[in-house]
Amino acid sequence: xxxxxxxxxxxxxxxxxxxxxxxxxxxxxxxxxxxxxxxxxxxxxxxxxxxxxxxxxxxxxxxxxxxxxxxxxxxxxxxxxxxxxxxxxxxxxxx
Amino acid sequence: xxxxxxxxxxxxxxxxxxxxxxxxxxxxxxxxxxxxxxxxxxxxxxxxxxxxxxxxxxxxxxxxxxxxxxxxxxxxxxxxxxxxxxxxxxxxxxxxxxxxxxxxxxxxxxxxxxxxxxxxxxxxxxxxxxxxxxxxxxxxxxxxxxxxxxxxxxxxxxxxxxxxxxxxxxxxxxxxxxxxxxxxxxxxxxxxxxxxxxxxxxxxxxxxxxxxxxxxxxxxxxxxxxxxxxxxxxxxxxxxxxxxxxxxxxxxxxxxxxxxxxxxxxxxxxxxxxxxxxxxxxxxxxxxxxxxxxxxxxxxxxxxxxxxxxxxxxxxxxxxxxxxxxxxxxxxxxxxxxxxxxxxxxxxxxxxxxxxxxxxxxxxxxxxxxxxxxxxxxxxxxxxxxxxxxxxxxxxxxxxxxxxxxxxxxxxxxxxxxxxxxxxxxxxxxxxxxxxxxxxxxxxxxxxxxxxxxxxxxxxxxxxxxxxxxxxxxxxxxxxxxxxxx
Numbered sequence: 001x002x003x004x005x006x007x008x009x010x011x012x013x014x015x016x017x018x019x020x021x022x023x024x025x026x027x028x029x030x031x032x033x034x035x036x037x038x039x040x041x042x043x044x045x046x047x048x049x050x051x052x053x054x055x056x057x058x059x060x061x062x063x064x065x066x067x068x069x070x071x072x073x074x075x076x077x078x079x080x081x082x083x084x085x086x087x088x089x090x091x092x093x094x095x
Numbered sequence: 096x097x098x099x100x101x102x103x104x105x106x107x108x109x110x111x112x113x114x115x116x117x118x119x120x121x122x123x124x125x126x127x128x129x130x131x132x133x134x135x136x137x138x139x140x141x142x143x144x145x146x147x148x149x150x151x152x153x154x155x156x157x158x159x160x161x162x163x164x165x166x167x168x169x170x171x172x173x174x175x176x177x178x179x180x181x182x183x184x185x186x187x188x189x190x191x192x193x194x195x196x197x198x199x200x201x202x203x204x205x206x207x208x209x210x211x212x213x214x215x216x217x218x219x220x221x222x223x224x225x226x227x228x229x230x231x232x233x234x235x236x237x238x239x240x241x242x243x244x245x246x247x248x249x250x251x252x253x254x255x256x257x258x259x260x261x262x263x264x265x266x267x268x269x270x271x272x273x274x275x276x277x278x279x280x281x282x283x284x285x286x287x288x289x290x291x292x293x294x295x296x297x298x299x300x301x302x303x304x305x306x307x308x309x310x311x312x313x314x315x316x317x318x319x320x321x322x323x324x325x326x327x328x329x330x331x332x333x334x335x336x337x338x339x340x341x342x343x344x345x346x347x348x349x350x351x352x353x354x355x356x357x358x359x360x361x362x363x364x365x366x367x368x369x370x371x372x373x374x375x376x377x378x379x380x381x382x383x384x385x386x387x388x389x390x391x392x393x394x395x396x397x398x399x400x401x402x403x404x405x406x407x408x409x410x411x412x413x414x415x416x417x418x419x420x421x422x423x424x425x426x427x428x429x430x431x432x433x434x435x436x437x438x439x440x441x442x443x444x445x446x447x448x449x450x451x452x453x454x455x456x457x458x459x460x461x462x463x464x465x466x467x468x469x470x471x472x473x474x475x476x477x478x479x480x481x482x483x484x485x486x487x488x489x490x491x492x493x494x495x496x497x498x499x500x501x502x503x504x505x506x507x508x509x510x511x512x513x514x515x516x517x518x519x520x521x522x523x524x525x526x527x528x529x530x531x532x533x534x535x536x537x538x539x540x541x542x543x544x545x546x547x548x549x550x551x552x553x554x555x556x557x558x559x560x561x562x563x564x565x566x567x568x569x570x571x572x573x574x575x576x577x578x579x580x581x
Contacts, residue, residue, distance in 0.1 A: 007459075034452070
């Protein structure tokens with residue numbers, strides 16, 4: 001599989017990671033090497049195989065729809081880059 | 096106070112119970128030794144002697160009041176991926192350089208409930224992505240056996256700290272081998288339990304369907320004692336197994352007569368350094384002398400472990416790491432045009448090259464039109480690999496082979512070639528994909544004197560038997576008693 005510079009720019013945008021024009025070539029080369037490794041698995045015939053994500057095939061538990069956690073806003077916001085009056089501050093998104 | 100920094104957890108527990116030593120004395124001993132040796136090793140990222148000593152004092156007070164707990168006063172150091180309320184928790188990343196955890200992970204809480212005293216937070220590959228500890232924002236950890244070599248990764252600080260006697264034991268996490276490979280590189284015993292045994296709550300997520308917590312220690316017996324404290328159901332982890340507690344020490348003393356060891360031919364091929372194979376073969380002779388039999392098995396799909404892993408792990412990482420956006424916690428760039436630019440710059444600055452690479456791979460394989468070819472195909476391969484093991488357990492009780500194809504390598508040897516680095520985990524990754532328990536124990540040295548580890552992979556929930564196997568080997572050998580001269 002080969003990735004173009006545009007592919008890298010598109011993925012980087014989707015991932016919300018800034019990749020400068022100087023970096024694109026380097027990133028492209030490394031990712032191509034990794035995809036070469038990954039593409040080894042494409043040849044395996046897996047028709048009819050049920051995909052697995054948990055070895056014991058457990059099903060997710062349900063819990064009662066009840067309030068179990070206390071409001072811990074102040075404590076949890078202590079790590080915010082910018083916060084005020086209980087809100088996280090970000091650049092203006094609505095004009 | 097004179098104290099052997101390489102005392103085991105079992106010995107430390109006994110000394111505390113006999114009141115030959117206090118928890119405060121022990122904490123001081125390890126903190127002093129760390130102050131002296133850590134600058135050369137870089138195993139710890141954060142220390143907080145005041146907190147450590149106050150925890151130690153509180154366990155001593157409990158003991159004097161007659162309270163009991165299984166590991167009361169025994170010191171432990173935690174990989175810096177575990178949140179501990181009030182402790183800086185960085186995950187080895189600039190992104191979390193100044194992040195102070197607002198709550199405590201379940202595993203750390205369970206260990207504190209068992210009486211353990213936190214010595215500090217250990218260095219690691221950034222977001223646990225790496226096999227050499229070279230991706231840490233806080234600089235690489237040095238291997239205490241040879242400081243020109245890597246300690247392994249991603250739990251490199253966890254391995255180096257115990258190997259150097261800066262802690263009697265430590266916690267790690269294992270997503271593709273991050274406990275077992277550093278255990279081999281630093282001559283320790285390390286265990287990745289069955290997926291779901293230890294809660295993932297409060298452990299910074301890398302690949303949620305693969306991540307599992309486990310211990311590092313000098314011996315298999317210590318790993319059993321530590322797992323007793325770490326394991327247990329947690330309603331806060333959706334994939335935690337709801338089952339009764341077990342005593343992982345219960346089978347340690349069982350003789351190995353009748354044990355059937357499966358040797359996958361795929362693990363004994365030409366990809367191994369000759370010295371590694373030689374050490375593993377010698378260890379197998381010890382097992383045979385102890386009454387075990389060996390049988391050749393085949394795991395035909397295990398060769399797809401590495402490609403399947405490099406789809407599943409980056410895919411899940413790209414989703415998990417989307418929370419680091421510079422808005423709610425973590426690094427935020429200084430200058431930006433708008434909110435999207437803020438996300439992009441904060442993430443570009445906060446993440447290192449390997450983390451960004453994995454997020455990009457994960458984003459690609461999950462992007463529109465590629466899901467079936469990648470994530471779904473990898474999920475199907477997980478099933479095929481698990482079926483290979485299921486078939487193997489019809490003729491054997493445990494599967495054994497080398498932990499990694501080569502011992503600790505030099506800094507820089509693979510740092511520029513991600514694919515070369517990834518292939519170091521070729522034998523460990525399969526147990527994460529299937530969710531089986533797996534461990535590594537010391538089994539000798541190669542021709543250069545570098546330590547070799549033997550991997551024991553077990554059937555689901557078979558930790559007690561695996562620990563029994565490793566413990567019996569350790570009663571008959573002394574590789575695990577060798578310590579670096581520092």
